[in-house]
Amino acid sequence: MTSETIVxxxxxxxxxxxxKTLRAEGFAGPxxxxxxxxxxxxxxxxxxxxYLLGKAGEEALPVVPAQWYGENDVELRLGAPVAGIDPGDRTVRLAGGGRLEYASLLLATGSAPRSLALxxxxxxxVGTFRTVEDSRRLRGILAGGGRNVVMIGSGWIGMELAAAARGYGNTVTLLGxxxxxxxxxxxxxxxxFFRSLHEARGVRFRLPAAAAEITGQSGRVTGVVTDAGEVLPADLVVIAVGVAPEVSLAADAGIGLQNGILTDASLRTDAPGIYAAGDVANALHPFTGEHHRSEHWSNALNGGKVAARAMLGQDAVLDTVPYFYTDQYDVSMEYSGFPTLISGPPVIRGSLEGREFIAFWRRGGRVVAGMSVNWPRADKPQKAIKALIGARTAVSPDVLADASTPLAQLLPDA
Ligand SMILES: Cc1cc2nc3c(=O)[nH]c(=O)nc-3n(C[C@H](O)[C@H](O)[C@H](O)COP(=O)(O)OP(=O)(O)OC[C@H]3O[C@@H](n4cnc5c(N)ncnc54)[C@H](O)[C@@H]3O)c2cc1C
Incomplete structure (x- = not known):
């Protein structure tokens, strides 16, 4: 190997x-x-x-300050897409021309919004939503209020965008x-619960409903026709029907794929020296013994750390309990757990109507996932949920539901 560069x-x-982790761990190479x-x-x-709501500015966005890269001798090439990987001679091909050798390579290509062939x-x-440009463009349209917005897709992004659009006083119809x-x-x-939250703020739902056609005049959108034949007037349509992992580089290089890039728990792919992290990686999780691909912030954060440490030869595995959050109107929700393990309906502590509750999901009596909504932070609900999941011990539904039993007392060694 001639290069010690990590790409x-x-x-x-x-x-x-x-x-950031490579430097924090003392790696001094390129x-x-x-x-x-x-x-x-x-x-x-x-x-x-x-950011979309104008409550936070540019300062809320950078992962690290822009000067960090130069100060830490990390070469950040922007607008520099990679066109291919040659695992045999450990090089990447740049779309703009040229090759770069690597000792280790991390594929952190994320995911891209799915489109609809409509x-x-x-x-x-009409557009999808993923980038800072998308957010700025949407803010420019929504901020004046009074628009007819149709959201196609009833997942997290569609719901968050619906909340923001209503926040600016637009009319919102959501189909899914x-x-x-x-x-x-x-x-x-x-x-x-989330549907009621949105309906109370005036969002109209069409569920289940598919978009059959988007209509327009002089090249601009005018409406969405549903599969039931209803015509929904629209000045703006967002297609928010999920994302697909960006696997094309790995696919072309013959790296093993299955719902993303398949990795072990240390985020190694089946190609020597090549790792994958974030939305694109379908990593073996030690807790379940199954592969999990997560399209959430904490997975990208923890995966980036683990991949860096593994590339440095450390004994690192991605074994954190998957976590994500959403904010819609005055509701803050956090979720930890393994959705694929859930069997049966949740046990609720607190009140859905009062918008302050924890939902615990179980399998065989053990907690495998939990979601807290507006629950007092002082009780550290997510810490308790993660500890309960890790403990793998059965907890009775009555105790889970009983708000007079402090969360800390649910843990086995309490
Ligand atoms: C609008 C929005 C809101 C979200 N809200 C939440 C939330 O509230 N909570 C939560 O947990 N998660 C949320 N997420 C998900 C979270 O942001 C993602 O899981 C996270 O961004 C994944 O990080 P990543 O680094 O894996 O991928 P990405 O952020 O997608 O970054 C991958 C980068 O790789 C680049 N790339 C792709 N191919 C190439 C190539 N060939 N050459 C060079 N570069 C390439 C892409 O352009 C992109 O910039 C949200 C996502 C979106 C879009």
Missing amino acids: IVGGGLAGATAA VVVLAKEAHPPYLRPPLSKE RGSGLDG LEEVPLGAAIGRELGG
């Missing part, structure tokens, strides 16, 4: 966190981050929340294929 493909949260986007790595969660999806005013929004993620009861 990171993808300037998102996973890639930037890996670069580190190159190859990023397709024109901006230094930034956080996406604010894009559909406080008539009219190319009209002005599920019977309740977020049903696939959190089930009927909790999906129903």
Whole structure:
């Protein structure tokens, strides 16, 4: 091997966190981050929340301050997409020409919004949502209020964008294929909670409903026709129907894929010296013994750290309990756990109507996931949920539901 360079493909949260961890762990060799986007790595969660709402500015976005890369001798190449990988001679091919040798390579290429092959999806005013440009553009349209917005997709992004659009006083109709929004993620009861929250703020739902066609005039969107034949007037349509992992580089290089790039628990792919982290990685999780691909912030953060340490030869595994959060109107939700392990409906502590509760999901009596909504932070609900999951001991539903039993007392060694 002639190079000791660590190359990171993808300037998102996973890639930037890996670069930061390499330096924090004392790696003094060359580190190159190859990023397709024109901006230094930034956080996406604010894009559909406080940044879109104008409650946070540019300072909320960078993963690390822009000067960090230079100060830490990390070569950040922006607007530099990678066109291919040659695992045989350990090089990457840059789309702009040239090759770069690597000793270790991290694929942190994230995911890209799915599109819909619908008539009219190319009209002005119709788009997907993932980047800072998307957020700025949407804010420019929504901020004046009074627009007809149709959201296609009833997942987290569609719901957050609906909340922001209502926050600016726009009319919002949301359609989705599920019977309740977020049903696939959190089930009927909790999906129903989010539906009521939005309906109380004036969002109209069409569920289950598919978009059959997007109509337009002079190249601009005018409406969405549902599969039931209803015509929904629209000045703006956002297609928020999920994302697909960006696996094309790995696929072309013959790296093992299965719902993303398949890795072991240390985020190694089946190609020597090549690792994957963040949205794109489908990593073996030691807790379940199964592969999990997560499209959430904490997975990119923790995965970036683990991949960096593994590339340095350390004994690092991604064994954290998956976690994510959402903010919609005055509701803050946090979720930890393994959705694939859930069997049966949740046990609720607190009150859905009062918008302050914890939902515990179990399997065989053990807690495998938990979601806290507006629960007092002083009780550290997420810490308790993660500890309960890790303890793998059965807890009775009565005790879980009984708010007079402090959360800390639910833990086995309490
Ligand atoms: C609007 C929005 C809101 C979100 N809100 C939340 C939230 O509230 N809570 C939560 O837990 N998660 C949230 N997420 C998810 C979270 O942001 C993602 O899981 C996280 O960004 C994944 O980080 P990543 O580094 O794996 O990928 P990405 O952030 O997608 O970064 C990958 C980067 O790689 C680049 N790239 C791709 N191919 C190449 C190539 N060939 N060459 C060079 N570069 C390439 C891409 O352009 C991109 O910049 C949200 C996501 C979005 C879009």
